[in-house]
Amino acid sequence: MQGIHIVATGKAVPARTVTNDDLSRTVDTSDEWIRTRTGIRQRHICEEETCVSLAADAAGEALLQAGIDKEQIGYVVVATTTPDYAFPSVACMVQKKLELSSEVMAFDISAACSGFLYGLNICRSLLMTGKKKYALLIGSEQMSRITDFTDRSTCVLFGDGAGAVLLEADDSLFVHRAWSDGNSEVLFCKGVGNPDAFIKMDGGQVFKFAVKVIKEGIDAVLLEAGLTMEDIDYVVCHQANERIIDHVSKKYGENKEKFFMNIAGYANTSAASIPIALDEMVKEQKLEKGMKIICVGFGAGFTWSSALLTI
Numbered sequence: 502m503q504g505i506h507i508v509a510t511g512k513a514v515p516a517r518t519v520t521n522d523d524l525s526r527t528v529d530t531s532d533e534w535i536r537t538r539t540g541i542r543q544r545h546i547c548e549e550e551t552c553v554s555l556a557a558d559a560a561g562e563a564l565l566q567a568g569i570d571k572e573q574i575g576y577v578v579v580a581t582t583t584p585d586y587a588f589p590s591v592a593c594m595v596q597k598k599l600e601l602s603s604e605v606m607a608f609d610i611s612a613a614c615s616g617f618l619y620g621l622n623i624c625r626s627l628l629m630t631g632k633k634k635y636a637l638l639i640g641s642e643q644m645s646r647i648t649d650f651t652d653r654s655t656c657v658l659f660g661d662g663a664g665a666v667l668l669e670a671d672d673s674l675f676v677h678r679a680w681s682d683g684n685s686e687v688l689f690c691k692g693v694g695n696p697d698a699f700i701k702m703d704g705g706q707v708f709k710f711a712v713k714v715i716k717e718g719i720d721a722v723l724l725e726a727g728l729t730m731e732d733i734d735y736v737v738c739h740q741a742n743e744r745i746i747d748h749v750s751k752k753y754g755e756n757k758e759k760f761f762m763n764i765a766g767y768a769n770t771s772a773a774s775i776p777i778a779l780d781e782m783v784k785e786q787k788l789e790k791g792m793k794i795i796c797v798g799f800g801a802g803f804t805w806s807s808a809l810l811t812i
């Protein structure tokens with residue numbers, strides 16, 4: 502078996518929403534600036550919730566939808582850069598909350614906003630070589646923990662949330678690519694123990710990089726699959742900025758509808774943005790069996806990755 506199949510999805514976001522107007526009361530910004538530059542209207546920000554609780558809620562919803570025997574889950578993989586603890590991993594804590602068998606491999610992966618896409622191929626490899634039938638892949642972020650709410654150039658851009666997919670190996674067409682170039686100057690956040698552990702970013706540089714590599718990522722999986730954009734039903738980009746996605750869709754001469762967007766309601770939830778989008782698409786009944794979609798993401802590292810999946 503070479504491919505993977507999404508059996509079920511789930512998502513969880515904090516109860517509290519923070520609008521652009523809310524932010525404009527604490528930093529020098531405006532709803533107009535944020536909407537026109539990014540497409541964001543609101544974001545969810547944790548109060549009681551944490552990266553672990555969001556991850557567990559999203560995964561719990563996916564399991565409920567799937568209705569499978571939990572004993573058949575062999576892998577819990579969480580893509581995150583904002584874990585509750587340095588250790589244990591979010592994945593181990595999710596395993597306990599969901600009362601999964603101890604016969605699971607549970608670990609986190611750190612590839613920033615590309616984490617979910619890196620995780621897809623990791624899960625595929627595990628499913629192809631292991632004994633268990635299912636893998637739970639979760640993207641969960643509490644970006645508000647690493648956001649400097651006095652820095653208007655970053656604090657308006659991010660939100661908290663989690664998305665989860667339950668995966669199973671199958672024979673469907675699946676093409677995956679991933680890259681990394683080691684840039685640690687343009688987009689970074691210092692780690693544990695650093696008093697200035699907040700997101701630092703040269704937004705303009707990231708924008709240019711994003712437009713270039715999203716196109717390259719899509720082209721690479723299309724080429725390998727021997728398909729063209731006409732064969733693709735939806736493109737699900739990492740939701741960082743509506744204008745980035747618009748730039749890419751224009752390059753393909755495609756109508757905007759093929760490029761799913763939900764950034765208005767969530768802002769940039771990093772590794773969670775693509776699984777949250779997939780769950781919304783399932784709930785909006787946009788995805789039908791046999792459809793082909795491309796997911797593509799980019800982020801700190803720089804990392805970037807794309808996957809062509811069959812629904």
Ligand code: UT7
Nearest residue numbers: 529530531534538614653654657704705707708741742800
């Ligand atoms: O997951 C990946 C992470 N990040 C990204 O994908 C981000 C990619 N980049 C972007 O989305 C855009 O570059 C931003 C939204 C971050 C910025 O948009 P921009 O059109 O590139 O704006 P800019 O940085 O060139 O700033 C334009 C102006 C500046 O003022 P001056 O120098 O022209 O007077 C900024 O100081 O806008 C100012 N500005 C703001 N004004 C109001 C920056 N942030 C704000 C703000 N509110 N929140």
